Amino acid sequence: MSGAEQRGIGSCGRCLAVATVSLLCIAARAVQCLSSPAPPKFDPGGNVPAAIINHSLMLIQRLQELLNNANTSDSTLRVLSSGSEEVKVFHTHQLLLSLQSEVLESLFYNQTTVTLQEPMDCALLFEKFIRYLYTGELAVHPNQAIPLHQLASKYRVAALQRGVTDYMKNHLVSESSQGHVVSWYHYALKTGDEGLQERCLQFLAWNLSAVISSSEWVSVSDNLMVSLLQRSDLVVQTELELYNAIEEWISKKNPDAPIVEKVLRTIRYAMISPIHLFHIQKTSLLLDRYYSRVQDLFFQAFQFHSASPLHFFKYFDVNCSMFVPRNYLSASWGSQWIINNPARDDRSTSFQTQLGPSSHDVGKRVTWNLLFSPRWLPVSLRPVYSDSVANTMQSVRIEDGRPRLVITPAMSSSDFAGVSFQKTILVGIRRQQGKLYVKHVYNFHQSTDEVADFLGQADLQKRTSEYLIDNSLYLHIIIKPVYHSLITAKK
Numbered sequence: 001m002s003g004a005e006q007r008g009i010g011s012c013g014r015c016l017a018v019a020t021v022s023l024l025c026i027a028a029r030a031v032q033c034l035s036s037p038a039p040p041k042f043d044p045g046g047n048v049p050a051a052i053i054n055h056s057l058m059l060i061q062r063l064q065e066l067l068n069n070a071n072t073s074d075s076t077l078r079v080l081s082s083g084s085e086e087v088k089v090f091h092t093h094q095l096l097l098s099l100q101s102e103v104l105e106s107l108f109y110n111q112t113t114v115t116l117q118e119p120m121d122c123a124l125l126f127e128k129f130i131r132y133l134y135t136g137e138l139a140v141h142p143n144q145a146i147p148l149h150q151l152a153s154k155y156r157v158a159a160l161q162r163g164v165t166d167y168m169k170n171h172l173v174s175e176s177s178q179g180h181v182v183s184w185y186h187y188a189l190k191t192g193d194e195g196l197q198e199r200c201l202q203f204l205a206w207n208l209s210a211v212i213s214s215s216e217w218v219s220v221s222d223n224l225m226v227s228l229l230q231r232s233d234l235v236v237q238t239e240l241e242l243y244n245a246i247e248e249w250i251s252k253k254n255p256d257a258p259i260v261e262k263v264l265r266t267i268r269y270a271m272i273s274p275i276h277l278f279h280i281q282k283t284s285l286l287l288d289r290y291y292s293r294v295q296d297l298f299f300q301a302f303q304f305h306s307a308s309p310l311h312f313f314k315y316f317d318v319n320c321s322m323f324v325p326r327n328y329l330s331a332s333w334g335s336q337w338i339i340n341n342p343a344r345d346d347r348s349t350s351f352q353t354q355l356g357p358s359s360h361d362v363g364k365r366v367t368w369n370l371l372f373s374p375r376w377l378p379v380s381l382r383p384v385y386s387d388s389v390a391n392t393m394q395s396v397r398i399e400d401g402r403p404r405l406v407i408t409p410a411m412s413s414s415d416f417a418g419v420s421f422q423k424t425i426l427v428g429i430r431r432q433q434g435k436l437y438v439k440h441v442y443n444f445h446q447s448t449d450e451v452a453d454f455l456g457q458a459d460l461q462k463r464t465s466e467y468l469i470d471n472s473l474y475l476h477i478i479i480k481p482v483y484h485s486l487i488t489a490k491k
């Protein structure tokens, strides 16, 4: 036994024995006494564990074998699958089932053979489920999560319920070709799991371009579509891409007229150029039917494009969300910036965007200068070389700095009277089979200092960082003009 351990035990003993020591000490040591093996000198049995014999894996193996051994079984589960003649028979052990599920325990209360009726997808996974009850182990695939969660819920196996929910939260992204997040969202809605709902919504919002082009898109329910379209953080190429996507969704799903109207009214027509607006107004079959329901929005959008925005907002009391840009990836709104080996040193770049989405401003270019520092220290933390503070400052090293990105316009800001620019950074955007994926989104005005934890968890110096793709940081910077009169009107 090490000296440190002995000292620990010694002081522990003292703590308990001497009544005058502080309560704090007693509390702290009591925990230690309870959780560590009893000290030798107080142990009458003398059974100090010198080493641990650990055959828990073998035990799990044995338990697993029990399932295949009908001889020792004391009960039988017959599982009927709805819509099929097939009956699966499991020779089980009541004790093991009862340990995990009080529902199964009560079913076996007065009988030894129980017949269960399960939906097809649950019946297919029943063996997996029973095996989990025996061994506590289970491998899940994305398309098995819902039926497994249903089984866990029906038989009240709380640990498995939690396990599957955690799995879903952490595997929104996984290799299932057809996508599963939409169905998980709908399931979370049904079971009232708000945490999972929120995670699914965020995934869909930030990865919308990818979802739109997948077969999952047409499985989006009416309510989910409405809640998605109300969000300003949707990541899409352009508002027109979104319009085309909902046109496809409507034509495949054929929802009720009130839903179509609601959905069509959440499109931000002002963010679509007048040429494209005119084109869809005249050629879209959907608008041919529903134009009267959105006429006012089209009119307003055309007016927005024909006047200077400052003028426009002076005269019109408008509904704001139509004029709030979403996260558009197209070049007029921003640019991608791939930083290779980002932990190495400071980097800068520049790009141009439109002054604003109104036709009046589209042609006016604004140049932006960007500076990225992997290890930036706020002024208050920088080392100061004077005797009086030398000691306190010594502990601050360059490694303590954190990533920072600053965006400034190359021209004088007086050119932007009445407009300020909201910046949004999408991190981890990349193309995977031609799809775009976003890991994180940050919003700020000039510098990421305004954001609590910009790339705080990114571990940029580690090649294995989740935020790096081939040792590069993939950023996409979006510049959104915000009209001051709009902000005032909103208040």
Ligand SMILES: *[C@@H]1O[C@H](CO)[C@@H](O)[C@H](O)[C@H]1NC(C)=O
Binding pocket: 052, 054, 055, 056, 057
């Ligand atoms: C015994 O081994 C299993 C599997 O190797 C491990 O998970 C468990 O923590 C071990 N138990 C102890 C008390 O060391």
Ligand SMILES: *[C@@H]1O[C@H](CO)[C@@H](O)[C@H](O)[C@H]1NC(C)=O
Binding pocket: 069, 070, 071
């Ligand atoms: C089950 O019992 C039968 C006869 O009682 C025996 O032949 C067979 O080996 C046993 N099976 C197992 C797996 O123990």
Ligand SMILES: *[C@@H]1O[C@H](CO)[C@@H](O)[C@H](O)[C@H]1NC(C)=O
Binding pocket: 110, 111
């Ligand atoms: C066991 O009890 C349940 C309900 O309490 C009843 O439906 C079932 O028929 C009983 N089975 C036997 C074998 O008595």
Ligand SMILES: *[C@@H]1O[C@H](CO)[C@@H](O)[C@H](O)[C@H]1NC(C)=O
Binding pocket: 172, 173, 202, 203, 204, 206, 207, 437, 438, 439, 440
């Ligand atoms: C979007 O998809 C990517 C990759 O598929 C994933 O890493 C990221 O977490 C997703 N975004 C959200 C907000 O879930």
Ligand SMILES: *[C@@H]1O[C@H](CO)[C@@H](O)[C@H](O)[C@H]1NC(C)=O
Binding pocket: 265, 266, 319, 320, 321
């Ligand atoms: C503004 O738009 C929202 C969402 O489309 C809608 O619910 C609200 O009624 C509109 N307000 C006005 C004043 O038009």
